[in-house]
Amino acid sequence: MNILRAANDRGYAHYGWLTSWHSFSFADYYHPDFMGFSALRVINEDIITPGQGFGTHPHKDMEILTYVRSGTVAHRDSMGNQAQIHAGEFQIMGAGTGIRHSEYNARDDAPLHLYQIWITLAQTGLPPRYEQRRFGAPEGR
Template sequence: MITIRHANDRGHASFGWLESRHTFSFGSYYDPQQMGFSHLRVINDDKVTPGAGFDTHGHQDMEIISYVLQGRIAHKDSTGNIKELPAGEFQLMSAGEGILHSEFNASDTEALAFLQIWIEPNVRGGKPSYQQKAFGKQHGLTKILTPDGRDGTLSIKQNCQLDQLILDYNKQETITIQPSRNLYIHQIEGELTLPDGTELRPGDGVKVRFEETLTLKNIKQIQAKALVFDLA
């Protein structure tokens, strides 16, 4: 079963310095039909004006992923990390028993665009941790997050996997889905076509349940990029 959630159907928040689209219920946006998918709880598509950002705030027992689409994030947290996260890099912050952090647009002239993703952990408490890495722009599927950090991936406290998918024109990828597993696809750039001919555009999401395989194809002449979540 394949269920599509189009970009324009997402929740919206506007604060002047921040424009955000919410795939799932978040903040003042509430939809009882969109409370997450498996352990995936939040996908926020955030755009931050130059020099602005999120002041120091706290998290607990959540795996928080940031993926920068444009610009740079200036990150600071209560464990002593002071980092910059440029476009194309992934950050995983395991909040554990509790962490305080701030996120700002590191530029005074350029906009910042990034995805903020929350995944509920399967282990609560423990010391918070921080990971950051770029995984390049290889075509096909590239592993980003795994439970055991294998093959140089970021290690997440959950039975899930995140892949980056990049396809050029007229290329396709067939994903094998293990029994009892689910996929969530978040389209980032370009367009991908589902087996029934439906086209996914930036911001669109797809829930995939009870399928053995899923074939995604790029029939447009611009490169397509998406995130693929493998979830229990």
């Protein structure tokens, strides 16, 4: 199985407010040769128009990492976290036994560009958790 693919060979979706490229099968995009790799289930690159985003939705038994390339994510979840994740920052959300959250482009004047990575958990039943980290300045900014 070949897990390497050129960026322009990824799955593509455009919903007006969201433009997304999928490295693995996701939502309406399906490719039997690209269903994930080991515990790695999702690598999506998303561009979200100003003021738009994903309404409240659930996750369970998944580690979700979001890296903001440009713009700002407004995050809210069922654990009471409300945060803004800026360019160059990572959000790490362990969905564990279950979490509901929303993510929006916090800006009304610029698109939000992010990468989202989902990893299936080897152990189920863990409590949900939330972290936010900056590891360095974003490139070219």
